[in-house]
């Protein structure tokens with residue numbers, strides 16, 4: 001359907017326009033190359049459709065401004081880290097009060113905010129006992145250690161093309177012939193991940209049962225809907241089947257709600273009435289201040305506490321000096337209490353529905369074999385129709401040139417999508433006009449492509 005030569009010409013034109021439009025970002029990137037590994041503060045910032053990243057000047061709510069003075073409708077929102085909006089006022093105030101007013105971030109003393117956050121996360125996600133981290137990666141690492149400790153089993157099972165952070169146990173996929181293999185590009189794996197893990201496709205209960213029947217899986221670590229290879233929704237009955245099988249085979253179920261938090265105040269767990277043993281979360285929960293955590297069911301907490309010989313206080317492999325620090329929990333409290341409220345999710349979801357509808361209209365107008373999928377406050381377009389039903393299918397539907405074209409075209413006209421995929425996320429400050437601006441530009445990009 002797509003004329004590849006025409007696409008290449010358009011992409012080339014947009015990249016040149018991007019370079020012309022952003023001289024200060026280009027110069028800043030050039031200077032950084034002398035001092036930063038890869039020229040960026042973190043190597044993933046080289047994931048840019050245009051050849052160099054935009055440099056941040058300011059961000060507030062659903063808007064960011066770059067170093068060259070352009071203002072953007074930000075539908076990327078830090079790939080979910082800013083789902084509360086950039087610098088939401090309640091979080092700013094709480095952080096200023098904690099750090100500047102009363103003082104203290106890293107003091108090795110608990111604060112009462114943490115108890116409030118644990119109670120609120122328990123209300124939302126259904127698991128009562130919480131412990132905090134600064135990233136979702138760490139929350140997952142520590143949760144799977146606890147799962148291995150109490151089950152006495154060595155392996156973790158994940159879904160193909162999942163992402164749960166830079167966690168050794170999750171970097172494997174189902175290969176073309178159904179074999180389980182290390183993910184391409186896996187950097188310095190301590191052992192082949194098939195030693196520590198099993199992997200199956202999402203929405204595939206027979207394969208899940210086959211793998212669990214080995215009796216060596218401590219926990220299934222999963223997102224209730226995949227979000228890192230495009231959004232892949234669970235088919236009817238799938239999540240019930242996962243819960244039933246994990247119980248039958250004595251395997252714990254960990255729901256990673258870091259991205260699926262978009263589904264509602266309690267993520268998919270709350271929205272769909274799920275009953276996991278452990279919930280992990282990170283990113284948005286602190287309104288932009290590094291925060292995360294894992295929540296344990298009463299039964300899991302009791303099993304951990306009933307074990308002797310686990311060092312949960314010092315060097316046993318669970319914890320971090322800065323985890324649960326006063327600043328981080330103050331940010332979580334303010335964000336949950338005043339920003340990512342139940343009402344905010346209602347409004348964000350309505351906007352994502354508007355986004356989804358508008359994208360579908362453009363796809364239909366040009367009869368493109370594309371699809372768009374919504375998960376609460378987030379939505380994403382994919383270059384396949386029907387929408388992929390598992391990670392392997394979604395990976396196969398990828399089209400990097402088309403991704404790059406749309407990303408640069410949108411950026412050149414003041415709209416940012418998350419660089420890793422075609423995902424758009426709504427925050428409490430996003431407006432209908434922001435969504436409509438995306439449609440206007442998206443429709444123009446598609447019309448040029450189709451023309």
Ligand SMILES: Cc1ncc(COP(=O)(O)O)c(C=O)c1O
Nearest residue numbers: 135136137163164165256258259
């Ligand atoms: C579902 C999920 N879990 C965990 C993580 C890791 O988050 P972080 O990089 O903030 O540790 C991510 C990051 O994208 C994620 O999407």
